[in-house]
Amino acid sequence: MSFILYNAPQSTCSQRVRFVLNAKGLRFEEKRLDLLAGDQLKPEYLALNPNGVVPTLDHDGTVVIDSSVIMEYLDEIAQAPENFTPGDPAKRARMRALMRYIDEMPAAAVRVPTFNLAFLPRFAAMSEEEFVAFAESKPLRKEFMLAMGREGFPEKEMNAALDRLARTLVRMEESIAQSSGPWLMGEKPTLADIAVMPAIVRMADLGLDTMWKDMPRVARWYDEIRAHAAFKPTYYFGSLLTERFPHLKERAAART
């Protein structure tokens, strides 16, 4: 079996897929795209993924897109050494419901502070015409980019995104309590844990980890996922924003 993963080191959606590949011990060739330079919008990439986003997996010529779909695909074709999908249909339905919630809530919400805090200087340096042309070339993220503009999302949008992230943490805390933890659905990690992982890691990277300081179950969950053998190879150097953007590194240093 040969796997090619088109992705970006710091992309949260890519990190989900890298984690599953690493957990399964599947060797893969990584093709790294520079998202701020627009590699994802080039015709040869759009031919693979018409949404113009990463990740995309090529498995022996079969192209699979969308991180949640790719995670499920990998879990189906490689069940050992670790499987992340419950065998019981009712539990599987619950896992998928959590995954949908995660895609709709934290995965989307975390983009607002990410863009405002990390990527904005890159866009602020563009002329208005350049920025609008870049935004309009994005099949999936055109409206998101135009709503952000070169000035960034206004405070109201930022607060709404932070509120959605806070509500996600409450949902996680409840889910872990109900299942007796330490994972969202009990003793073993499922795809739902891997789906939410990059949003939580991103929050910590942006200095938002104080949001779960009074949530012992989420704090333990965060320790558990970082202790998983697949975590380190997934978050190789350059995967965190503080490792890539000097202005964020300075902010982080000022906090400690």
Ligand SMILES: N[C@@H](CCC(=O)N[C@@H](CS)C(=O)NCC(=O)O)C(=O)O
């Ligand atoms: N639902 C898609 C979303 C993919 C997505 O938004 N990818 C981001 C990186 S995490 C991207 O490629 N952004 C490029 C852009 O905004 O132009 C998935 O989960 O694969």
